[in-house]
Amino acid sequence: MKWGRGHRGVDLAMQEGQPVMAAGDGVVLYAGRLADRPTVSIEHAGGIRTTYEPVEPAVAAGQSVARGQMIGTLETGHCGANACLHWGAKKGPDDYLNPLRLVRPLIRLLE
Incomplete structure (x- = not known):
């Protein structure tokens, strides 16, 4: 499964330098380099954590x-020469989720 262990999310086509928005209200757990990629991770209500990379x-x-708040800007690196946002979600330490199931029609990740 695309959102299972290993890949742990979905890739969304974007352009380098494009603003990336928070999927929901929450608290930033991590913002910095992780495995040599700029990453942002947010804890949301109900114990759901979303992760965005490569995001400065x-x-x-x-x-x-x-x-909808801007949390950073997209850098290249995840999809080779093409820019894309890797967006992951999980609940608890090992329960990876399909992040697309979290999207309601009014949530904007990209601007």
């Missing part, structure tokens, strides 16, 4: 964010 953070760990 515009937020810091411990910061509250609102749905």
Whole structure:
């Protein structure tokens, strides 16, 4: 499964430098380099965590964010020469989710 262990999410086509938005209200758990990629991770209500990479953070760990708030800008690196956002979601330590199931019609990840 695309959202299972290994890949742990979906890839969304974007352009390098494009703003990336928070999928929902939450608190930034991590904003920095992880496995040599710029990454942002947000804890949401109900114990759901979303992760965005390769995203140069515009937020810091411990910061509250609102749905639709810019959390950083997309860099290249995940989809080779093409720019894309890798978006993952999980609940608890090992329960990876299909992040597309979290999207309601009004949630915007891209601008």
